Amino acid sequence: MDLRYSDADEAFRKEVRAWLDDAVPAYGPPPPPDHWVERRAYDTGWQRQLHDAGFAGLNWPEEYGGRGLPATQQLVFLEEYAASGAPYVGINFVGNAHAGPTLIAEGTEEQRRFHLPRILKGESVWCQGFSEPEAGSDLASLKTRAVRDGDDYVVHGQKIWSTRAHVADYGELLVRTDADAPKHQGITWLIVDMHQPGIEVRPMKTLDGESHFCEVFFDGARVPVHNRVGEENDGWRVTNVTLRFERGTAFAQHIITLRSQLRRTVALAATTGTADDPGFQRQVGRLEARIDALWRMTQRCVTEAEASGLPSPLGSAVKLGYSEAGQELTRLGMSLLGRRAIGNDGSESEEARVLHDYLWSFQYTIAAGTSQIQRNLIAERILGMPKGR
Numbered sequence: 001m002d003l004r005y006s007d008a009d010e011a012f013r014k015e016v017r018a019w020l021d022d023a024v025p026a027y028g029p030p031p032p033p034d035h036w037v038e039r040r041a042y043d044t045g046w047q048r049q050l051h052d053a054g055f056a057g058l059n060w061p062e063e064y065g066g067r068g069l070p071a072t073q074q075l076v077f078l079e080e081y082a083a084s085g086a087p088y089v090g091i092n093f094v095g096n097a098h099a100g101p102t103l104i105a106e107g108t109e110e111q112r113r114f115h116l117p118r119i120l121k122g123e124s125v126w127c128q129g130f131s132e133p134e135a136g137s138d139l140a141s142l143k144t145r146a147v148r149d150g151d152d153y154v155v156h157g158q159k160i161w162s163t164r165a166h167v168a169d170y171g172e173l174l175v176r177t178d179a180d181a182p183k184h185q186g187i188t189w190l191i192v193d194m195h196q197p198g199i200e201v202r203p204m205k206t207l208d209g210e211s212h213f214c215e216v217f218f219d220g221a222r223v224p225v226h227n228r229v230g231e232e233n234d235g236w237r238v239t240n241v242t243l244r245f246e247r248g249t250a251f252a253q254h255i256i257t258l259r260s261q262l263r264r265t266v267a268l269a270a271t272t273g274t275a276d277d278p279g280f281q282r283q284v285g286r287l288e289a290r291i292d293a294l295w296r297m298t299q300r301c302v303t304e305a306e307a308s309g310l311p312s313p314l315g316s317a318v319k320l321g322y323s324e325a326g327q328e329l330t331r332l333g334m335s336l337l338g339r340r341a342i343g344n345d346g347s348e349s350e351e352a353r354v355l356h357d358y359l360w361s362f363q364y365t366i367a368a369g370t371s372q373i374q375r376n377l378i379a380e381r382i383l384g385m386p387k388g389r
């Protein structure tokens with residue numbers, strides 16, 4: 001594998017930078033965090049601009065609206081994107097990062113032609129309905145059931161932690177279609193239309209005062225059989241494809257964003273008289289090196305995914321490293337501010353941002369599989385150690 005950028009990649013970098021230089025300041029700042037209708041409009045509007053400028057679905061096939069570009073140019077794009085301070089992918093995360101890629105890998109031609117262009121144009125928003133109150137780390141013990149009724153599945157049950165389900169149009173839904181089969185063999189992966197009777201979405205308040213997550217209740221919701229991805233009862237295999245994308249390549253943008261977050265922390269230290277403190281400098285140096293190493297591993301994951309069509313299990317190591325470095329970075333920000341962070345003077349201040357990033361960072365080691373689960377996966381799938389009991 002050659003991770004050096006070619007002349008063509010560098011030419012692409014100039015093209016990306018020139019576009020971002022104009023487009024980012026012109027688009028303006030995001031609406032307040034809990035204004036979900038405005039946030040949806042802001043995030044999908046930005047996605048549309050990316051699409052119209054030719055910067056959406058960079059590595060997706062051209063026949064579905066992507067650009068079909070090599071992995072190196074996807075990486076160049078992410079580097080420039082993070083450096084420009086462009087809007088966070090936000091509401092478009094699930095569609096772009098793992099629902100779309102799952103459909104490319106496992107969907108039918110009809111599913112790809114319908115959904116992929118809509119995701120890239122910001123016309124449809126996706127959420128993920130995997131976790132349940134009693135099925136998180138042990139996802140295969142999920143109980144939401146779907147029963148065939150003619151050309152539909154009829155769904156009953158409950159999901160939880162479904163991020164931004166209150167503004168989603170479609171969901172990646174895991175259901176049990178054979179209650180008698182061993183738990184991994186009775187699961188099916190469905191595309192559910194979130195705008196229908198029989199689905200109730202209830203947002204939940206979190207530690208930072210916002211409502212990112214929802215409980216989703218299914219009481220007779222219908223999913224046409226042609227919205228099934230993969231075969232009936234083969235959903236665990238498809239789920240692993242989704243999770244490989246979620247853990248392997250979806251975090252690339254977040255990792256590169258850690259670099260700008262570290263720079264902001266160094267700038268903050270200059271205002272608190274800590275910048276020359278040797279202990280602080282050592283911590284910054286260590287974090288810089290870890291972020292660099294994580295970016296190299298991400299480059300490897302993205303290029304491997306291009307070669308094989310699927311990210312490798314190395315993604316678990318990237319996800320683990322990113323989560324822990326991210327938490328250390330936000331703790332460093334809090335230690336610089338001390339009590340100032342708690343007595344901050346409003347949501348626009350630097351103090352409020354540091355506090356918010358710190359509170360938000362608690363989820364890093366839980367979302368997309370906890371750190372303990374990533375360690376289990378690293379042991380079993382990368383190091384080849386025997387399966388735990």
Ligand SMILES: Cc1cc2nc3c(=O)[nH]c(=O)nc-3n(C[C@H](O)[C@H](O)[C@H](O)COP(=O)(O)OP(=O)(O)OC[C@H]3O[C@@H](n4cnc5c(N)ncnc54)[C@H](O)[C@@H]3O)c2cc1C
Pocket residue numbers: 127128129130131132133135136137138160161162163363366367368369370371372373376
């Ligand atoms: C920000 C965020 C966004 C999320 N978004 C979504 C979403 O959109 N859709 C969705 O479906 N879910 C989502 N989730 C849910 C997430 O996938 C689960 O929270 C996660 O998988 C853990 O499951 P749990 O919360 O049920 O914890 P549990 O599985 O109950 O785990 C509790 C503790 O036990 C440990 N543990 C459990 N099993 C083992 C084991 N075998 N070995 C070692 N330790 C173990 C865990 O590491 C953890 O510390 C989100 C979560 C967060 C925090």
